[in-house]
Amino acid sequence: MLKRMATVLVTSATVLGGLSVCQASVAGTASAMPEKADIGIDISAMDKSVQPGNDFYRYANGNWMKTTKIPDDRSSTGSFMEAFNATEKHRAELIAKLVKEKHPAGSNDARIANFYHAYMDTAAINAAGMKPVQADLARYAAIKDKDQLSSVLGANLRVDVDPLNATHFWTENLFGLFVTQGLATPGEVLPYVLQGGLGMPEREYYLSDDPKMQELRKAYRAYIETLLKKAGIDHAAERAERIFALETKIAKAHVSRADSEDFAKSSAVWSRSDFDKKAPGIDWQAFFKAAGLGQQQRFAAYHAGSIPALAALVASEPLQSWKDWLAFHQINSHADVLPEAIDKAHFAFYGTTLSGTPKQRSRDKRALSALDRYLGDAVGEAYVAEYFPASAKAKVKAMTTQIIDAFGRRVKALDWMAPSTKKEALAKVNSLVVGVGYPDTWRSYSNYHVDPDNAYANEVNGEKVKTAQQMAKIGKPQDKGEWWMNAQIVNAVNLPVQNALNFPAGILQPPFFDPNADDAYNYGAVGAVIGHEISHSFDNNGAAFDSTGAMRNWWTKADFARFAKQGEALAKQFDSYKPFPDLHINGKLTLGENIADVAGLAAAYDAYKASLHGKKAPVIDGLTGDQRFFIAFAQTWATKMRDKALRQRIATDGHAPGMYRALTVRNLDAWYKAFNVKPGDALYLAPDQRVKVW
Incomplete structure (x- = not known):
């Protein structure tokens, strides 16, 4: 249900590890990509022998695909896994320190330490048997x-x-x-x-x-x-x-x-x-x-x-x-x-x-994953204090404002939309509630008793506490600032009924964001993530909600018909991708995510160009700013999946596998110009076939 009511970039933390996805989630084993220079993108991951217009994904990630091994304890790996591994390392350092210290009874630190001790004591768990x-x-x-x-x-x-x-x-x-x-x-x-x-x-x-x-x-x-x-x-x-x-x-x-x-x-x-x-x-x-x-x-x-x-x-x-x-x-x-x-x-x-x-x-x-599930905010509060500086939060907030503004300009410029529909769309844009890094208020675990010797009881009690926390909201005014993700999660979310966006600290790190990297990289990477979540307010599901979060038809009949027609074209585009001879991507199932990718990438590109203030971006390592922007986007979708996991993803998930999401670039005119993509190239789409939703 959360995947429907809260449109996530990826799917689940478990999938995170299993996806290079919209979850979704990269290299040899634990860490995905090598250290990046200030250019941001990973030059060594590319295969420049591939023509961008024939296989842009392999052009951006070909060498990475050749050299990367999926870890034995994962069903997939990818760029999201790189960020996940970084947060996991940091969380491990935090927990290792906590469990060695004594804490006041009833404190969050004590709860974390007790939960970890009980969970790790497999000898006690085995000895207890089914008791x-x-x-x-x-x-x-x-x-x-x-x-x-x-x-x-x-x-x-x-x-x-x-x-x-x-x-x-x-x-x-x-x-x-x-x-x-x-x-x-x-x-x-x-x-x-x-x-x-x-x-x-x-x-x-x-x-x-x-x-x-x-x-x-x-x-x-x-x-x-x-x-x-x-x-x-x-x-x-x-x-x-x-x-x-x-x-x-x-x-x-x-x-x-x-x-x-x-x-x-x-x-x-x-x-x-x-x-x-x-x-x-x-x-x-x-x-x-x-x-x-x-x-x-x-x-x-x-x-x-x-x-x-x-x-x-x-x-x-x-x-x-x-x-x-x-x-x-x-x-x-x-x-x-x-x-x-x-x-x-x-x-x-x-x-x-x-x-x-x-x-x-x-x-x-x-x-660590279990702690995220049952004491997520307690761990998150400690995580951001140690690993997410105020300067990073400020920079991402500024980028988010710029991309929201760019999206608003795109709406204003639409020549096919009636004034009444456009007014409602702009109201949604202007009233978005954006959370960056972590929530303003952390959840309380004061009623959560965590036993240092009973891992089973800790899970059962944790489920009850989480349920009670949610049920306590019934009958109260909606909190538009409520977060549905832990701060340390590598993901992002759009909440249609809150008209709100959450960008956890976990995703605000390489390979998505580096405060010291080239702007083209940051706008193509985390900028596209930000644009994606903004655009979910206007995908085939989000478009059904107004600025208050109520499901209401605010479209003229003609406008919605035009919008739906573009959606049908995008669904058909993704239906053509076949990972297996007997199985293709479900364009209808993944439509909301694909619309958000197209519109979000376009808004991020506009914001990047606006950030140059009319100046020409420098050429770095032989790559123009526009080229670096699109390569950064494709590299965030570096993805390798086991066949069984890939089949499960296609059958059940509203997110297309990452290697196909990277092909979103086919719908932006600027990509064709940046890489001189011409008719006859495998990925070429005639201008009238390029989907322009917003």
Whole structure:
């Protein structure tokens, strides 16, 4: 849901490591690219034997592609990984210092140290065996009827739809929870009810006839049985069969990805009584009371099409199937803090079978990722104090202002847009709330008890704290300055219902930003990131929201038709890219990101040219300013992915793989002039075929 309501540059921190993506996420092993000179771009990564007009990605990254090895503990690598490795190194230094010191009880430093100690103590985790999870398993085993089942399902409701930090980017509870302003209720913050309940990424993994999907289904069914056996649960084969059959029915109940991405179909607001009338099968009174929402009268039914079908399954499917399903997911979603055999089995399926990653990350690095998930703001506050100077924040803020201004000038210059539409568009531009580096207010963890000896309890308690933090917003005015990312995350985000942008400190470093580097590099790299997030306010999804964050049609019919036509052309352009003979990029699925890339790169280019104040950029190492700008952009999308991970990305992710995002340059006239690209070159598009959205 966050990936839909908050349009991210990449996908998830895990993907981050696995993508060179819009996440997305580069070199031999740990660090991606060599030290850069003041030119910013990496000359050694280029393959100048390639004609830019024939394969611009390989021209910019060809030697890097030849020499780079994907680390064994990653499903991919890329430029985002370079920044991720830098932040990980810094975080490791911070945590190493913290865990050696004594801290006041109840302080964030104490919480961080306790969490890390417990997570790293695998001997204690192994010795404890399944004892930490027994209370939860007993809770499920004690369910006697569907009313009690409804209560347990409600008690398990969590704000766990978190692609930025989650191990998976789907919810394993039957329903997911998200809290923000309603799509069609400006000023009213509501709890969103989302479809969930799957252990694989989405419904097509259960329903597709594709042979590779069929193989994954068999592997997942086998994994369920393996996990239950390793957890010491009897009749594992029978239980696994019931669990898989139930999840297949849950998948059939889900709305399609296309419908899920369609905000117009997702803006329903249900009253409390609507759940009883429209979705019988669950005791909704028991469900919401157990969830802590017993007094809530209004909900955003984001997946209104699937809620009734999921509720019906609660009534129709055998109670034992639900009890088995609950037990499996309790273990599966906390495998990292349960005995090693369970942890390894979990990685074998999710890491190797699903993503093709041969080796699991070291425990200490996984501990850092877990800290980001459960104590992200506490770590972030320490991180920015040490590694993100005020001067860097000031420079990026200035660049952001320049690129927003450039985008506004582009809107003003549109000759096809009616004055009424243009007025609304400019209102959005002028009211953007921009956060750079870190939030003004850090989240409080005062209610989060972290045990130095119980890693499982720390995760469960952390989930409850995160949920309580979000639920506390219900009924209060929307905070447009709220951050949805940790400061140390290598990513960026546009928040349509807040009309806000976040640029965490994690992405404000090489290869995206270097305060000492050539301006052409910075505008082509982080400038394009900034432009991308600005442009998300005006992509095929963002364009449905007005300056207040309300979903409202502010377009004339003719203007939107013209806008949609350009989107169709861009979707067709990306449909033509085929990483495999049997699989092409889904232009419609990735359209929002691709629109943001095109418009964002154009705005960043305009801002770069304006920054020269009429002067000619210097030629450095034989490259003009415009050439350095476009090469910098392409190098931020340096990407290498394992085939399984690439296939998963294409099937499930709204972001095209990085090597194809680099080809966004085909739509900018300035790129043709910069590299003398002519008809006959493989990437050449006639002027009337170049997509100009904004």
